[in-house]
Amino acid sequence: MRLKTFQAETMTEAMDLVRQALGDEAIIVSTYTHRNGGGVEITAAIEQASEDDFVTPEAQALRYGQGNGRLFVPGEDFASPDDLQQTGELILGALSWHGVPGRVAERLTQAALRVGLDDAVGALAEALDETYRFPGLSTDNRPLILIGPPGSGKSVVAAKLAARCVMERRPVQMISTDVSRAAAGEQLAALCRVMSAPFLEAADARELQYAVGQTPDAAKLIIDTAGVNLHDAAERKALRALIQASGAEPVAVLAAGTDALECGELAAQAVALGARRYVGTRLDAARRLGALVAAADLGGLAFADVSASSFIGKGFERCDSLSLAHRLLADPDARSPAVDPAEDMQYFSPKPAAMKAAE
Numbered sequence: 001m002r003l004k005t006f007q008a009e010t011m012t013e014a015m016d017l018v019r020q021a022l023g024d025e026a027i028i029v030s031t032y033t034h035r036n037g038g039g040v041e042i043t044a045a046i047e048q049a050s051e052d053d054f055v056t057p058e059a060q061a062l063r064y065g066q067g068n069g070r071l072f073v074p075g076e077d078f079a080s081p082d083d084l085q086q087t088g089e090l091i092l093g094a095l096s097w098h099g100v101p102g103r104v105a106e107r108l109t110q111a112a113l114r115v116g117l118d119d120a121v122g123a124l125a126e127a128l129d130e131t132y133r134f135p136g137l138s139t140d141n142r143p144l145i146l147i148g149p150p151g152s153g154k155s156v157v158a159a160k161l162a163a164r165c166v167m168e169r170r171p172v173q174m175i176s177t178d179v180s181r182a183a184a185g186e187q188l189a190a191l192c193r194v195m196s197a198p199f200l201e202a203a204d205a206r207e208l209q210y211a212v213g214q215t216p217d218a219a220k221l222i223i224d225t226a227g228v229n230l231h232d233a234a235e236r237k238a239l240r241a242l243i244q245a246s247g248a249e250p251v252a253v254l255a256a257g258t259d260a261l262e263c264g265e266l267a268a269q270a271v272a273l274g275a276r277r278y279v280g281t282r283l284d285a286a287r288r289l290g291a292l293v294a295a296a297d298l299g300g301l302a303f304a305d306v307s308a309s310s311f312i313g314k315g316f317e318r319c320d321s322l323s324l325a326h327r328l329l330a331d332p333d334a335r336s337p338a339v340d341p342a343e344d345m346q347y348f349s350p351k352p353a354a355m356k357a358a359e
Contacts, residue, residue, distance in 0.1 A: 267299020
């Protein structure tokens with residue numbers, strides 16, 4: 001299977017470019033919408049591709065990165081050995097800079113090289129898609145209980161989930177078990193008042209079970225818990241009791257910019273408590289994202305949405321293999337945390353300035 005990434009101003013125009021270059025047999029792998037009117041990207045795939053597949057002038061222009069649509073990294077899809085080596089060095093250098101554990105970085109690089117593209121973004125996206133799961137945060141009424149270490153951003157994630165329900169005109173019920181910190185409960189209560197969302201507090205598993213029973217059947221139940229030391233057996237036991245009392249799906253909340261191995265171990269503990277996916281936070285403040293990869297690889301969690309702002313109104317950003325590849329390959333010396341990494345064509349060289357300075 002061969003991947004090609006196209007850009008256009010609108011989704012309709014991008015789909016037209018896909019059909020022109022790949023025909024009606026193309027499979028849409030992923031889509032990505034830039035913020036601030038930056039256009040749309042579509043990554044599409046075909047089972048087999050050869051020079052004969054690019055028979056029209058428009059298709060040839062797309063193949064070689066010309067015309068209104070273009071590949072993300074202009075050039076031929078069918079990479080030469082030298083091209084593949086350069087692509088591998090670029091991907092491995094980027095993953096290493098982000099602090100992705102060595103064996104994980106090497107495995108992802110090898111998977112990306114097997115794709116056979118000299119488009120580093122497309123190759124890494126394919127490797128990520130084959131290796132990890134990206135289910136996102138479902139918008140159904142399944143109750144959720146947020147778990148994670150102190151300071152990971154659980155309360156912000158809870159507020160964003162509630163705000164999304166309000167924006168979608170769906171009933172929501174918020175419960176907090178973080179009663180030891182008065183300020184935390186007061187802040188969530190104030191946000192819920194603004195959103196006209198019911199808010200309850202529960203000090204232990206028994207109170208939580210009672211509070212859950214007061215939730216209307218049609219309401220989305222969101223439970224915010226206190227930060228816990230997931231390495232501590234006693235704290236894990238207390239958290240497990242809350243999870244069981246709630247009957248909700250545990251979703252881990254883990255911050256970017258932390259030690260990757262530590263984050264992987266925390267993710268594994270969250271999986272042992274029943275978590276299957278996680279929300280990555282602090283993407284606006286962290287430059288190195290190895291912890292997010294480690295949570296999926298070493299911990300076994302699936303990627304849900306990510307939070308790139310503590311501002312509740314900003315909501316979540318979708319995390320799929322293509323957007324994650326963009327973030328991992330964006331040159332940290334060419335972007336600010338407030339800039340969408342896919343809006344800039346500057347990507348890692350095999351040894352970016354930040355790495356050279358550290359040598």
